[in-house]
Amino acid sequence: MPHPLQSEVRNRLLKVIPQEAFESLRPYLELIDLALKQSLVEPNVPNDAVYFLESGLGSVVAQSSDGETVEVGHVGREGMAGYHVLLMTPTSTHRTFMQSMGSAFKVSVDPFMAALEKHPQMRNLLLRYVHSCEVQLGHSALANARYNMHERLARWLLMCHDRLEGDDLALTHEFLSLMLGVRRSGVTEQLHILEGLHAIKATRGNIRIVDRAKLEDVAGGCYGAPEAEYKRLIENQDARSIGQFQV
Amino acid sequence: MPHPLQSEVRNRLLKVIPQEAFESLRPYLELIDLALKQSLVEPNVPNDAVYFLESGLGSVVAQSSDGETVEVGHVGREGMAGYHVLLMTPTSTHRTFMQSMGSAFKVSVDPFMAALEKHPQMRNLLLRYVHSCEVQLGHSALANARYNMHERLARWLLMCHDRLEGDDLALTHEFLSLMLGVRRSGVTEQLHILEGLHAIKATRGNIRIVDRAKLEDVAGGCYGAPEAEYKRLIENQDARSIGQFQV
DNA sequence: GCGGTTCTGTACGGTTTCGACCGTTCGCGG
DNA sequence: CCGCGAACGGTCGAAACCGTACAGAACCGC
Numbered sequence: 001m002p003h004p005l006q007s008e009v010r011n012r013l014l015k016v017i018p019q020e021a022f023e024s025l026r027p028y029l030e031l032i033d034l035a036l037k038q039s040l041v042e043p044n045v046p047n048d049a050v051y052f053l054e055s056g057l058g059s060v061v062a063q064s065s066d067g068e069t070v071e072v073g074h075v076g077r078e079g080m081a082g083y084h085v086l087l088m089t090p091t092s093t094h095r096t097f098m099q100s101m102g103s104a105f106k107v108s109v110d111p112f113m114a115a116l117e118k119h120p121q122m123r124n125l126l127l128r129y130v131h132s133c134e135v136q137l138g139h140s141a142l143a144n145a146r147y148n149m150h151e152r153l154a155r156w157l158l159m160c161h162d163r164l165e166g167d168d169l170a171l172t173h174e175f176l177s178l179m180l181g182v183r184r185s186g187v188t189e190q191l192h193i194l195e196g197l198h199a200i201k202a203t204r205g206n207i208r209i210v211d212r213a214k215l216e217d218v219a220g221g222c223y224g225a226p227e228a229e230y231k232r233l234i235e236n237q238d239a240r241s242i243g244q245f246q247v
Numbered sequence: 248m249p250h251p252l253q254s255e256v257r258n259r260l261l262k263v264i265p266q267e268a269f270e271s272l273r274p275y276l277e278l279i280d281l282a283l284k285q286s287l288v289e290p291n292v293p294n295d296a297v298y299f300l301e302s303g304l305g306s307v308v309a310q311s312s313d314g315e316t317v318e319v320g321h322v323g324r325e326g327m328a329g330y331h332v333l334l335m336t337p338t339s340t341h342r343t344f345m346q347s348m349g350s351a352f353k354v355s356v357d358p359f360m361a362a363l364e365k366h367p368q369m370r371n372l373l374l375r376y377v378h379s380c381e382v383q384l385g386h387s388a389l390a391n392a393r394y395n396m397h398e399r400l401a402r403w404l405l406m407c408h409d410r411l412e413g414d415d416l417a418l419t420h421e422f423l424s425l426m427l428g429v430r431r432s433g434v435t436e437q438l439h440i441l442e443g444l445h446a447i448k449a450t451r452g453n454i455r456i457v458d459r460a461k462l463e464d465v466a467g468g469c470y471g472a473p474e475a476e477y478k479r480l481i482e483n484q485d486a487r488s489i490g491q492f493q494v
Numbered sequence: 495g496c497g498g499t500t501c502t503g504t505a506c507g508g509t510t511t512c513g514a515c516c517g518t519t520c521g522c523g524g
Numbered sequence: 525c526c527g528c529g530a531a532c533g534g535t536c537g538a539a540a541c542c543g544t545a546c547a548g549a550a551c552c553g554c
Binding site for chain 2 (some may be wrong): 511
């Protein structure tokens with residue numbers, strides 16, 4: 001699928017951009033596989049392409065000068081990786097890598113920037129996506145400051161579940177602990193509790209979401225705000241109003 | 248100063264935008280006083296203006312549906328409040344209010360958006376500012392996840408100090424605890440420790456920064472990355488390269 | 495089916511931070 | 525100069541979480 005039709009793509013951003021914008025991007029859309037742990041954006045390295053995910057899941061990670069890291073954002077097929085080029089910088093301090101393998105339409109930066117220039121409606125829509133990512137970042141900060149591990153864990157599982165097909169998440173406790181910035185065996189304990197509630201079913205290297213409603217219950221106010229903002233700004237758009245400045 | 252000259256403004260963003268962009272904004276710049284606790288952006292309420300701070304300090308706060316809050320960003324005269332309109336949404340979920348009184352050039356949204364349209368270089372520069380705010384948000388999340396209270400407190404004091412003139416910060420322990428999302432008496436204890444190091448001098452309702460280097464020492468890797476990104480993207484700009492997409 | 499590797503379960507002691515208090519001190523308005 | 529509300533200093537037990545360690549279980553390649 002080197003030159004996909006807009007109706008064939010699954011990425012939600014590509015799906016909602018105006019048709020003529022999609023057409024001008026189309027010759028540059030290159031469908032590629034993304035391996036587990038593959039890096040899409042390296043910190044402080046100019047990236048030569050942006051990625052509209054079709055499947056799989058990416059993590060955005062912040063890193064401090066003394067080596068501490070934590071995940072601050074998720075990217076699935078609702079979004080794109082490398083959006084900092086929309087903010088006119090070829091580099092970011094955040095790393096983006098594949099947490100769960102998948103595929104994406106890769107677009108080189110040059111034609112991408114040219115298409116933005118040519119299609120303000122697309123540009124504006126993508127900027128709105130950037131805003132929803134801002135909200136996500138803010139709520140990651142809030143979650144880390146004010147919620148306990150089990151609430152953050154539930155939030156994290158929900159965010160994965162939102163972005164992947166099926167109810168199985170291929171994750172190890174170790175990986176989860178890195179993402180949440182907590183101790184590995186703490187994750188093990190909390191997963192047992194969630195399993196006790198019959199919200200999830202954990203096996204080696206896998207977590208199955210059994211009862212999403214229960215997870216949302218556990219997460220409480222920790223989950224939801226960025227998702228609502230995404231819906232408001234991206235999904236609740238009819239053809240006329242795409243990329244307009246409006247409520 | 249209803250129609251200031253560019254050389255007279257102190258806001259760093261207004262200072263570095265191209266002259267012709269400034270001129271087109273100039274008739275709409277209204278210098279206003281900002282009272283303590285005055286709100287500049289209410290969550291989920293369209294704001295009718297953006298604010299280029301000339302003095303004072305604003306806080307950006309994230310709030311969850313069950314009422315938990317924490318500060319996720321700072322705005323001083325290096326920045327602007329209400330930048331989400333650049334991302335094509337008239338509302339944000341974050342609140343912005345004055346933590347320390349001051350003044351700002353207020354610009355109504357309509358002429359502001361028109362000026363953006365007309366002056367892509369200004370738009371691009373401001374988008375780069377948005378990126379530096381993203382980094383700030385990410386590092387707030389990182390700080391809350393991976394650093395202890397004393398490191399976060401030092402970071403917070405440094406960020407205030409960066410944005411205000413003089414070495415005195417008019418803050419109560421109670422306010423600090425709200426911003427950091429910790430217990431009030433915990434702040435008291437940590438301030439005593441910082442005072443023991445002769446890094447600060449605390450009096451009722453006031454904290455004086457005595458030894459900035461010591462504070463940076465305490466903050467460690469918790470502080471610095473967003474500030475470096477701001478310098479890279481906003482300050483290290485010569486007249487030719489303003490708003491260009493480059494390293 | 496064997497050996498190595500990765501992942502998970504569990505334990506222990508220690509640190510950080512919390513929540514809820516209460517008493518003291520400060521400084522302003524009357 | 526007195527009274528009162530706001531701000532500060534400090535305490536107690538409890539909860540959350542950490543670092544470290546180790547053993548068993550599941551999986552992988554050969």
